[in-house]
Amino acid sequence: MNLSTVSFRAYFTSLLSALAVLFVVSSCGGGDKGKVEDAATLYGSGSKTWVTDxxxxxxxxxxxxDDAAKEAEFTFTATNFTASEGGQSQTGTYTFDQAAKTLTLTPQGGSTANTFKVEKLTSDKLSLSGTSGAMYVLKAK
Incomplete structure (x- = not known):
């Protein structure tokens, strides 16, 4: 097989162009949207507080x-949570299922748990959707 310099150069240029397009698309397309990291991201090295964004x-x-929602805080440890809003607080336990992308909060002394779909969990953002379809976006404090 005899490859001329011109055809090899055209082939090589096409290959490099395709790789460049692939690189740009993969590095810019979507970022960490939909990314759900592990449970340790939720509570950090000991505890982590999230505020409404x-x-x-x-x-x-x-x-x-409203003012109460702006002041709301959720603090997570490895097994427990505290939700504070408007001078009141509620503690409880939670379960986080990374594979199913769910976070279930069970208030202390309560028999009803609230389960949220985790849309995104990174070191600085937590996005949850409720059963109604409402979305709550929290940021690390």
Missing amino acids: KQTDASGSKMKL
Whole structure:
């Protein structure tokens, strides 16, 4: 087989162009959207506090946060959580299923658990969707 310099150069240029496009698409496309890291990301090295960043309703419309929602905090340890809002707090336990992407909160003394779908969990963002379709986006404090 005899490859001329021109055809080899054209082939090589095409190959490099394809690789460049692949690199750009893979590095820029979507970032960490949908990324759900492990449970340790939720509670950090001992405990981690998350505060409300934004909230959307079931249709995806951004909801205006009232003062209590702006001050709401969720603190997680390896096995427990504390939710504080408007001067009141509730403690309880939680289970995090990374494979199913769910977070279930069970208040202390309560028989009803609240399960959320974890849309994103990184070291600085936690996005949860409720059964109604509302989305809660929290940021690490």
